[in-house]
Amino acid sequence: MLKAINLEEGTVFVGGGGEGYHSPQTLLLKYANRHGLIAGATGTGKTVTLQTLAESFSLAGVPVFLADVKGDLAGLSQIGGGDAKLAASFQSRAETIGCEMEYQAFPVTFWDVWGEEGHPVRTTPTEMGPLLLSRLMGLTDAQEGVLNIAFRAADEQGLALLDLKDLQSMLVWVGQNAKELSLKYGNVSTASVGAIQRSLLVLENEGGQLLFGEPALALADLIRTDGAGRGMINILAAERMMNAPTLYATFLLWLMSELFEQLPEVGDPDKPKIAFFFDEAHLLFNNASPALIAKIEQVARLIRSKGVSVWFISQNPADLPDQVLSQLGNRVQHALRAFTAKDQKALRMAAENYRPNPAFDTAAAIQHVGTGEAVTSFLEPKGVPGIVERTLIRPPYARLGTITDAERAAILAASPMAAKYDQTIDRDSAYEILARRAQSGSAMGTSADGTGQTGDASAGQGEFNRGRRYEPAGHSSATTSATKGSTQSATRGRQSDSIITTFGKSLARQAGAEAGRMLRGALGTFLRGK
Structure with missing residues (x-):
């Protein structure tokens, strides 16, 4: 045998x-x-x-x-x-x-x-990478390009993508800063960002949120x-x-x-x-x-x-x-x-x-x-x-x-x-960091990336938080109301400042034009006299 x-x-x-x-x-x-x-x-x-x-x-x-x-x-x-x-x-x-x-x-x-x-x-979104994630969600070439930009921006911003809500939050940030990112990486359309978010939602409903973490x-x-x-x-x-x-x-x-x-x-x-x-x-x-x-x-x-x-x-x-x-x-x-x-x-x-x-x-x-x-x-x-x-x-x-x-x-x-x-670990990563940036940016009247944009970015992040039913530590309806109030006050303050600044610039332009005419007239008289 x-x-x-x-x-x-x-x-x-x-x-x-x-x-x-x-x-x-x-x-x-x-x-x-x-x-x-x-x-x-x-x-x-x-x-x-x-x-x-x-x-x-x-x-x-x-x-x-x-x-x-x-x-x-x-x-x-x-x-x-x-x-x-x-x-x-x-x-x-x-x-x-x-x-x-x-x-x-x-x-x-x-x-x-x-x-x-x-x-x-x-696994984590970072470990899987944009290529396999695009395959998983059936993205088009244009949408895959936007996802690649999101990963690159996350690296440069020091934002770890460890679970599905990190990636969703990062895409919100990309959509809010699409203009600046487009100048650096190429076109970032909000339509592509929205399509990726919808695909992530489908993936989440199929149990994808358990795969990433x-x-x-x-x-x-x-x-x-x-x-x-x-x-x-x-x-x-x-x-x-x-x-x-x-x-x-x-x-x-x-x-x-x-x-x-x-x-x-x-x-x-x-x-x-x-x-x-x-x-x-x-x-x-x-x-x-x-x-x-x-x-x-x-x-x-x-x-x-x-x-x-x-x-x-x-x-x-x-x-x-x-x-x-x-x-x-x-x-x-x-x-x-x-x-x-x-x-x-x-x-x-x-x-x-x-x-x-x-x-x-x-x-x-x-x-x-x-x-x-x-x-x-x-x-x-x-x-x-x-x-x-x-x-x-x-x-x-x-x-x-x-x-x-x-x-x-x-x-x-x-x-x-x-x-x-057997026990899940939820470390401080992109979702938590961007949520804190949004809160502090709202209080200061700036966007989450500190570029001086209006408070719309933080408002969008708030909508994201409520839609996903995830609340940062200490975040409540009262906090949200206070944040909205401070955002509106800051916006009104900036609008008032904008009117004064515009009026001042208009007076300066008029004074400059008048001085120019006077100077050109004096020079003409002087040259004719010669």
Whole structure:
């Protein structure tokens, strides 16, 4: 019997087979950072393949991050073999492919943007940046330009954008100072600012205010091992996020970008630092601009040298752009159905992505493999693509399926991440600073940026505060009334000053003109006399 955990050092056992199959099929950890693809029609076994690969990475000491879009990957936290019928099927499969079943639970940390099914996972607008935020909100080029200006102005003003209300407040400030900012950065239209604010409101209604905040997720808390040296499996509860697919895709793209930007260059390590599984990968590319696709391709190409293994999971390889698909050296292709001419074309294209095997027709194999079977190709030594093989995928060691609320609660309570992430922190940032500037600016009869504009800016900030139902410390209706009163008095005072100043300037201009005429007359008389 072949024991999966006792294979050659640096090797992951994926599966094998009996008659007509090549046995065994292994993934070389040294080349796992050349990325991978798991594809196949619904119900063909993609999720089980994802689970077994996650288990194998964990056993090799490689941390894993994956999104649980259907709720059935949480079983990784529980020991398998409890279902007698399923266990008998798994045992038969194990005997066929030549491995022993060693049922066990794996170290798991649950994460959830909403903080319900896992520890809250957050980032800040500053960390996500204007490009991904524009993608998240579906902004036009002009609106994206205004958002870039808002971020630049926040940097220059020393205003930290840590949550959604910080960004909303900053956009109010940009709208109030559009004239000055337009002279410096280019056109800032209030229509674009309003469109961005409406998009932020939609994002807020979808739960975006929970995604943005502190404490922000630290990558070091994903790249961990347990006491036995097994890699931590980080599971993002994504069932609810799938109702907001753009939020889901943008968040995972941000996380992948953060890995790319923060991890040091390591070349080709003996094993990855972390394995990243992107389920329902087609959502990443739906309605994506060419610039965004280029960024994704760049990250996929260059993140390899950071020791990150990225796996895309989708129904059809055609869901991924060619420039991204070309970066995926390790492939597990489950069955594709070809009911239409379009399906048959996609099947032929999928088959052409593999190094042919003279023993069988690749397209026919892809169409006819059963559930839990696949055609596979893994990189061989020196990074050479392996010949395509028909493979029976190894059964999982952990539970296959969901877990109970009590089991999830017990794991969350025992997690060391609870003390760090379960409580939200609201630091002094752009919202609070601009609110204070607006109050002090109103009392002095100046705008929030001190440019000497009228009190309209502070009034707009007050409307923002009431609309968002956030009140600065000590802010009340009485304070608002007093502020309005002082603003009106200051405005009337400036109007009176303006009348006196204008009258004085008019008298000065008249006196100057009269003096000029007298001087010109005297000079003319003098010259004529000459």
